[in-house]
Amino acid sequence: MYNRNNLKGWLYLLPALAFVVVFMVYPLIDVFIYSFEESYNFASQTYTGIGLYNYSYILHDPYFLQAVKNTFILVIITVPLSTGIALLISLALNSIKKLKDLFQTVFFLPYVTNTLAVGLVFMILFKKTAYSEGLINLLLNSIGISSIDFIEGPYWAKMFVLCFYTVWVVLPFKILILTSALASVNKDYYNVARIDGTSKLRIFTRITLPMISPSLFYLIITGFIGAFKAYSDVVALFGTDLNAAGMNTIVGYVYDMLYGNSGGYPSFASAAALVLFAIVLTITVINLLVSRKNVHYQ
Amino acid sequence: MKIVLEHLTKQFISRHNSSEIVTAVDDFNFEIPDGKLVGLLGPSGCGKSTTLNLICGLEVPTEGKIYFGDLDVTDLPPENRGVGMVFQNYALYPHLTVRQNIMFPLENLKGEQKLSKEVMNEKVLEAARLVQIDTLMERKPSELSGGQQQRVAIARALVKTPGVLLLDEPLSNLDARLRLQTREQIRRIQKETGITTIFVTHDQEEAMSISDLIIVMKEGMMQQMGKPQEVYNHPANLFVAKFLGTPAINVFEGKILNHKVYIGEDMILDTDAEDQEIYIGIRPEGFIPDKNGSFRCRFDRIETTGRDTSIVCHNDSCISDSDIRVIVDSDDEINNDNGIIRFNLKANKTHLFSKKDEKVI
Ligand SMILES: Nc1ncnc2c1ncn2[C@@H]1O[C@H](COP(=O)(O)OP(=O)(O)O)[C@@H](O)[C@H]1O
Ligand SMILES: [Mg+2]
Numbered sequence: 328m329y330n331r332n333n334l335k336g337w338l339y340l341l342p343a344l345a346f347v348v349v350f351m352v353y354p355l356i357d358v359f360i361y362s363f364e365e366s367y368n369f370a371s372q373t374y375t376g377i378g379l380y381n382y383s384y385i386l387h388d389p390y391f392l393q394a395v396k397n398t399f400i401l402v403i404i405t406v407p408l409s410t411g412i413a414l415l416i417s418l419a420l421n422s423i424k425k426l427k428d429l430f431q432t433v434f435f436l437p438y439v440t441n442t443l444a445v446g447l448v449f450m451i452l453f454k455k456t457a458y459s460e461g462l463i464n465l466l467l468n469s470i471g472i473s474s475i476d477f478i479e480g481p482y483w484a485k486m487f488v489l490c491f492y493t494v495w496v497v498l499p500f501k502i503l504i505l506t507s508a509l510a511s512v513n514k515d516y517y518n519v520a521r522i523d524g525t526s527k528l529r530i531f532t533r534i535t536l537p538m539i540s541p542s543l544f545y546l547i548i549t550g551f552i553g554a555f556k557a558y559s560d561v562v563a564l565f566g567t568d569l570n571a572a573g574m575n576t577i578v579g580y581v582y583d584m585l586y587g588n589s590g591g592y593p594s595f596a597s598a599a600a601l602v603l604f605a606i607v608l609t610i611t612v613i614n615l616l617v618s619r620k621n622v623h624y625q
Numbered sequence: 626m627k628i629v630l631e632h633l634t635k636q637f638i639s640r641h642n643s644s645e646i647v648t649a650v651d652d653f654n655f656e657i658p659d660g661k662l663v664g665l666l667g668p669s670g671c672g673k674s675t676t677l678n679l680i681c682g683l684e685v686p687t688e689g690k691i692y693f694g695d696l697d698v699t700d701l702p703p704e705n706r707g708v709g710m711v712f713q714n715y716a717l718y719p720h721l722t723v724r725q726n727i728m729f730p731l732e733n734l735k736g737e738q739k740l741s742k743e744v745m746n747e748k749v750l751e752a753a754r755l756v757q758i759d760t761l762m763e764r765k766p767s768e769l770s771g772g773q774q775q776r777v778a779i780a781r782a783l784v785k786t787p788g789v790l791l792l793d794e795p796l797s798n799l800d801a802r803l804r805l806q807t808r809e810q811i812r813r814i815q816k817e818t819g820i821t822t823i824f825v826t827h828d829q830e831e832a833m834s835i836s837d838l839i840i841v842m843k844e845g846m847m848q849q850m851g852k853p854q855e856v857y858n859h860p861a862n863l864f865v866a867k868f869l870g871t872p873a874i875n876v877f878e879g880k881i882l883n884h885k886v887y888i889g890e891d892m893i894l895d896t897d898a899e900d901q902e903i904y905i906g907i908r909p910e911g912f913i914p915d916k917n918g919s920f921r922c923r924f925d926r927i928e929t930t931g932r933d934t935s936i937v938c939h940n941d942s943c944i945s946d947s948d949i950r951v952i953v954d955s956d957d958e959i960n961n962d963n964g965i966i967r968f969n970l971k972a973n974k975t976h977l978f979s980k981k982d983e984k985v986i
Contacts, residue, residue, distance in 0.1 A: 513714070513716065515712045515714060515716035516716050516718065518683050518710075518712070518716070519710065519712065519716045519781075520729075521683065521702075521703050521704065522681055522682075522683070522703045522704065522708060522709070522710050523704065523729060523730035523733055523781075523785070524703075524704030524705075524730070524733045524734075525704075525729075525730075525733045526733070526735075529732075529733065533718075533729075534718060537718075537720040538720075623719065623720035
């Protein structure tokens with residue numbers, strides 16, 4: 328009986344499994360193999376040798392190093408910032424009574440808005456055109472600071488726009504998750520704490536934070552992974568020639584190595600992809616280890 | 626600490642219809658003497674929790690005053706009232722151990738009241754011993770049984786030695802056996818500490834068994850307050866009579882004519898009261914089977930549950946939801962004449978209520 332059920336179970340899983348194997352496992356293994364095959368050629372399907380040359384090449388490629396740097400800056404700035412801001416906004420939303428639903432909707436709107444529309448908003452905010460300086464520059468001018476070219480200007484300005492954009496884009500989802508996490512904390516905990524004379528700060532650190540820690544942890548992990556995989560947003564802001572703009576990311580570098588103007592190097596692309604894989608894996612494992620002590624599942 | 630409520634009223638805007646006002650607590654006036662265990666009793670939704678929340682300060686009264694001793698606490702925030710409260714679901718912090726949970730209130734103390742680590746540990750242990758959970762200090766709430774969680778919650782409420790302890794349906798999440806045990810524990814803890822305690826329940830047996838005083842509520846209004854046995858023996862109105870006692874009191878329609886009480890054709894008692902339409906409540910233990918008795922019922926069956934023998938019978942004037950239930954001694958002789966059984970009634974177990982306002986006559 329057990330065996331038959333088991334068999335049935337596997338049978339039900341088969342379509343999904345087949346899918347996963349064909350589109351996830353096989354490519355993964357393939358990428359792994361590519362990354363060790365030196366000078367692999369798509370057309371002739373030949374390679375000259377097996378070794379670590381591909382890794383050595385990309386680790387000495389200034390474009391790759393720039394991409395790693397950009398990605399890390401993006402991750403380190405946007406993950407804590409977006410989570411923190413989302414938490415603040417959610418706490419505020421949770422404490423107001425009137426118009427709560429309205430504000431919740433307002434904060435969630437960007438999530439259901441088309442990326443292109445969001446991009447357009449950013450153009451209006453930041454982009455200098457022949458006709459306009461962009462809204463931010465107008466603001467800067469009004470307080471006596473001269474215009475900055477956020478799209479083609481200095482590195483920090485471009486990084487600022489990228490981080491701003493990334494935080495903006497991920498915020499609605501995080502707010503949604505956190506407001507529902509906060510709303511699901513039983514009010515009695517707060518009532519007990521009030522009767523016991525617990526200060527606001529202590530209520531937040533000793534009750535609220537532990538109670539919502541699973542959601543927070545989920546957001547941090549997915550935030551890290553998402554930011555490490557940043558690519559399309561960068562293209563939306565700075566165009567496709569990211570190496571020239573100095574704004575490439577690791578995923579962007581992988582893409583360029585495959586299909587970009589300088590592309591056609593699946594081996595380098597595979598090696599870069601595996602480096603990214605190793606980084607994400609390491610960070611996620613660290614996250615999991617940290618969470619074991621600080622996340623409280625009920 | 627004695628608690629005095631003066632014209633205490635709390636109104637809410639209805640949750641279902643925002644133009645409607647719900648009076649959850651309606652003009653409460655009573656005094657709870659120092660050091661007593663008081664059971665606040667009433668059906669679900671009658672305003673018991675609201676009353677507790679007003680006393681502890683989580684809710685602000687619409688009208689009226691609350692005094693602890695001689696001190697007017699109406700406008701004091703909860704943390705300055707010196708109350709301990711136990712919620713129905715215990716509200717133990719799930720991520721903290723038993724020790725940390727009990728210590729939590731102590732760690733909130735600031736300034737001059739701040740305690741040293743040793744004093745805190747000592748107080749925590751003392752509270753834990755009182756409720757007999759001192760062997761489980763390092764466990765998380767999820768690793769405890771319902772009864773143990775309950776006791777941790779009580780220890781946490783007691784650790785600051787509050788002047789008033791409030792328990793909201795403390796037993797309703799426990800199974801029947803634990804409920805019996807735990808209510809004895811609550812009784813014992815209250816006796817040992819002497820803290821004025823109000824405990825809310827919708828279970829009349831629970832309230833009757835451990836309270837020094839009970840307060841019966843209905844729809845926001847206090848119906849009666851007194852010692853449990855007193856209230857049971859002298860219900861102020863039909864609601865109180867029906868609410869207290871298991872099996873429930875048997876209620877009949879009847880009338881008083883020329884100082885005699887009638888149920889249907891049967892004259893059952895003499896009375897001083899005026900002629901009028903009445904309700905008659907007869908406790909299950911108020912019937913004496915007697916083949917010359919004046920009150921006639923149609924016999925249905927005999928049930929024996931544990932030590933009780935009860936006779937189930939019918940009468941057309943009976944307006945209780947269930948059949949008439951009569952508890953008799955097992956050696957009572959049960960007469961049965963063609964399906965008609967006759968009783969005499971004990972006057973002190975038979976209560977007469979005016980049909981107009983359901984108050985006792
Ligand atoms: N915050 C509130 N808003 C609106 N109505 C409330 C609120 N709290 C309680 N009520 C109403 O007041 C009445 C008494 O409630 P409650 O005190 O919780 O009753 P109990 O504890 O006796 O079951 C109920 O009708 C309930 O719906
Ligand atoms: Mg209640």
